Amino acid sequence: MDLAGNVGGRPGGISANRLWPWALRLLSLIGGGREPQELNLPSVYYGCDYYQKIPIGSTYYIFSPGFDSGTTFPKGIACRWEAEAPVMSHLELNCMHFKVGKRDFKSNNCTNDRLLVSATGDPAMTDAEVHCGEGNFKITSARNKMLLVFLADDENDPMDRFLCYIKAVRDxxxxxxxxxxxxxxxxxxxxxxxxxxxxxxxx
Structure with a gap:
């Protein structure tokens, strides 16, 4: 399945400048960033596991399930997006609307929902930045790949959702x-x- 699956897990084609379904849940809190907490990655991403090759100059929009209808994402959902740009290019991610989960200010850990972003495309997410909270942020890949994982628990705020876009830029x-x-x-x-x-x- 590619990154262009439609809401509901149905695969579908997608072209440049079209919204990228089920979206990327990159979260930004003041600071955001990598955390020492356990990642607890699932072994399978049921109906929400996407891969997309992005041509240079193309932009794909990414939004949380339900964003287009004004609702929050399903409880307990786990999604993964793998993006790849051509050689000698990099990826730029911009989350302009982000409200997801909460952060414990004592431990600086995300307490429930979170978005993980590996700027190198590492499948194990060992170098991932963990985002939660409210705000907006940008991330540039270290090479031509980027991997994102969104994890939601069973208690969602009805206002939680996110909208981002990712584009490929020539080095x-x-x-x-x-x-x-x-x-x-x-x-x-x-x-x-x-x-x-x-x-x-x-x-």
């Missing part, structure tokens, strides 16, 4: 004429850092 590679005297060559720039240029000299 910036600066043009150069390699092989010329004292020519700065082949500088590679990414959102996560800069590989500084070297000087190429022809003898």
């Amino acid at each position: 910036e590679v600066l043009a150069c004429d390699c092989g010329q005297w004292n020519q700065v060559c082949c500088q590679f720039v990414r959102k996560q850092g800069i590989l500084y240029p070297r000087t190429a000299v022809v003898k």
Whole structure:
């Protein structure tokens, strides 16, 4: 099943700039971020397990089940979204509307519903950021993959829901004429850092 399954678990095609069903539950609280708490990932995501290849320049919208009808997501649901962009590109996730679960301010852990995001696409989510609360946030992938897991418990606030979008962006590679005297060559720039240029000299 791809990331474009329709609400209700029915698979369906999806094109750029169309809402990505069942959506990504990326949550933002002030701070958000990775937590030391147990992740308790399910072994199976019944009817809510998606994979999508995203072309460069394309945008897919992601929303929680029921968002389009103005309702909260089903209790106890577990969803997973795996997104992959072409080589030499990265993914940018933007959650502009996010209200999911609560955070314990003493332990800084999410107490119920939460959204996990791995910026490397790690299936084990060992590097995942855990989000809950209310707000908005953005995440940029470390490479061309991103993995999201949403976990809901059996007690949902009727106002809880989220809406995000994800897009593929080409990595910036600066043009150069390699092989010329004292020519700065082949500088590679990414959102996560800069590989500084070297000087190429022809003898």
